[in-house]
Amino acid sequence: MAGFGRIAVTAERLRTLVAAPDPTVLAGCYDGVSARLVEQAGFHAAHMSGFAVAGSLLGRPDVGLLTMTEMADAASRIARVLSVPLLADADTGYGNALNVVRTVEAYIAGGVAGMHLEDQQMPKRCGHLAGKTLVPVDEMAGKLRAAIDTRDAVGTDIVIVARTDARADEGLGAALERARRYRDAGADLLFVEALQSPAEVETVAETFHDIPLVFNASEARPPEFTLDQLGGMGFAVVLAPITTLLSATRAMQDSLADLHELGFRSDRLATMTSYDDFLHLVGIDEIDEQEQRYS
Numbered sequence: 001m002a003g004f005g006r007i008a009v010t011a012e013r014l015r016t017l018v019a020a021p022d023p024t025v026l027a028g029c030y031d032g033v034s035a036r037l038v039e040q041a042g043f044h045a046a047h048m049s050g051f052a053v054a055g056s057l058l059g060r061p062d063v064g065l066l067t068m069t070e071m072a073d074a075a076s077r078i079a080r081v082l083s084v085p086l087l088a089d090a091d092t093g094y095g096n097a098l099n100v101v102r103t104v105e106a107y108i109a110g111g112v113a114g115m116h117l118e119d120q121q122m123p124k125r126c127g128h129l130a131g132k133t134l135v136p137v138d139e140m141a142g143k144l145r146a147a148i149d150t151r152d153a154v155g156t157d158i159v160i161v162a163r164t165d166a167r168a169d170e171g172l173g174a175a176l177e178r179a180r181r182y183r184d185a186g187a188d189l190l191f192v193e194a195l196q197s198p199a200e201v202e203t204v205a206e207t208f209h210d211i212p213l214v215f216n217a218s219e220a221r222p223p224e225f226t227l228d229q230l231g232g233m234g235f236a237v238v239l240a241p242i243t244t245l246l247s248a249t250r251a252m253q254d255s256l257a258d259l260h261e262l263g264f265r266s267d268r269l270a271t272m273t274s275y276d277d278f279l280h281l282v283g284i285d286e287i288d289e290q291e292q293r294y295s
Contacts, residue, residue, distance in 0.1 A: 010079075010084070010085040010086070010111065010113035011085065011113045011114065011156060011157040011158050011159060012157060013045075013084070013085050013113070014045060014085035014087065014113040014114050014159050015157065015159060015188075017044055017045055017085070017236075017237075018159070018188075018189065018212050018236045018237060019212075019236075020236075021231075022231050023215075023227060023230055023231040023235050023236055023237065023238050024044060024045055024236065024237055024238070025043065025217075025227065025238045025239075025240060026043070026045045026046055026047035026087055026237060026238070026239050026240065027041065027043045027046060027047065027240050027243060027244065028046070028047050028048070028049055028052055028239070028240055028241035028242055028243055028244050028245065029046050029047070029048060029052075029078055029244060030048060030049070030052035030053050030055075030056045030057075030074070030078075030244070030245060031056060031074075031077070031078070032077055032078065032080075032081045032282070033281070033282065034244045034245075034248070035078040035081050035082050035086075036081055036082075036281055036282065037244065037281070038082075038084075038244070039082055039083065039084055040281065043084065044084055044085075045084050045085045045086070045087060045113075046078070046082055046084060046085070046086050046087070047086070047087045047088075047089075047239050047240070047241055048074065048075055048078055048086060048087070048088040048089055049062075049089045049239075049241035049242060050062050050066060050071065050089040050091050050124075050126075051126050051241065051242055051245075052241060052242055052244070052245045053066060053070070053071060053074045053089075054066050055245060056245065057070065057074065061126065062124075062125065062126035063123060063124075063125050063126070064091070064122055064123025064124045064125065065123070066091070067094065068094035068099070068102070068103050068106065069106075071088070071089070071090065071091065071094075072103070072106035072107055072109075072110055073110075075088040075107060075110050075112050076109070076110030076111060076112075079110055079111035079112055079113075080111065081283075085113035085114065086111075086112050086113055086114075087112075087113060087114040087115070087116065087159070087161070087237070087239075088107060088112045088114070088115050088116075089115075089116060089241075090103055090104075090107060090115040090116060090117050091117075091118060091120075091124050092117065092118055092119075092120055092121070092122050092124050092135075093117050093143055093147070094122070095122065096139070096143070097139075097142050097143045097145075097146035098146070100117065100143045100146045100147050100150070101146050101147075101149075101150045103115075103147075104146075104147050104150040104151060104154075104158070105150060105154065107158065108151070108154055108156050108158055112158065113158065113159060114158060114159030114160070114161060114188075115147075115158065115159070115160065115161065116160075116161035116162070116163045116191055116214070117140075117143060117144065117147060117160070117161070117162060117163065118163040118164070118165055118193070119134050119135055119137070119140040119162075119163070119164050119165060119166065119178060119182075120132050120133065120134055120135070120165050121133045121134060121135050126220075132165050132168060132169060133169075134164075134165065134166055134169070134170070134178075137177070137178050137181050140162075140164075140178070140181075140182065141181050141182060141184075141185040142185075144160065144162055144182055144185040144186060144187055145185050145186060147160050148160055148185075148186045159188045159189065160186070160187055160188050160189075161187065161188065161189045161190075161191050161214060162179070162182035162183070162185070162187035162189070162190055162191065163190075163191035163192075163193055163214075164178040164179050164182065164190075164191070164192055164193065165193050165194065166178050167192065167193065167194050167195055167196065167200070168194050172195075172196075172200055172203065175192050176192075176203070176204070176207055179192055179204075179207075179208065180207075183208065183210075183211050187211075188211075188212070189211065189212045189213065189214050189236065189237065190208055190211055190212075190213055190214065191213070191214035191216070192204050192213075193216060194216075194221070198224045198225065201215070201224075201225065201233070202233065205233035205234045205235065206233075208234070209234055212234075212235075212236035212237070213233075213234055213235045213236060213237075214235070214236070214237045214238075214239065215230050215235040215237070215238045215239065216239050216241065217238050217239060217240050218239070218240075218241055218242055219242055219243065219246055220242070255268070255271070255272070
């Protein structure tokens, strides 16, 4: 599979970032342009969320409408234009443990450096939406073991992140117990989603000082900690999964409202990326060089 050689490099780099003394911020991307912008801005790794892909690809909310193939294709397209590692949302693994095997194979083939799997039932929902239901903890532990066995069988080191959505409906205690089981199943990192207070964040950090942790700094629930504070508590990865999506949406809304109300105006160009800058962003120089080489 084409992604195997690449993933050996990017997965190792992601593991190095996770092991660093300071937390690594993974800015969210959902297509090739946003991925290039994340790397251009200087981030050392990127994140792809199902929320952002569902919104950008389908124009729909993150409620389990995306298929494994659509998510794996999106991740592959993003990974292909990045030279930094990509951590990609793999939702529930799109079924049982057997489906997880196929999902892991697809993400590895796409060059993804890491993936997170969650313990919701299908159809899943965004972690900040109400109405989620969970699979039994034993089933999720089995899915994680399937992911790890698949990784080992293929011979790659893709990072496996275990996410629990138990806090919202089952409480913090249940979320902590699930996270313990997922750690024991062999997950590389733990991701306890939708914590309700700074005290809960601190409790998670104190409970799991022996394994790297993921913190979701989503604008859906703005964080109450600085990056340094999160690092001091033991969070190795801090996600900003929808910053690019929400920023781009507002920029397009403003530009389209201006166009609709005032028509074409040359002064609007000052608020946009220039045509030439965009061409350079998406690699026109490389294309020109290839055309000259092979003509």
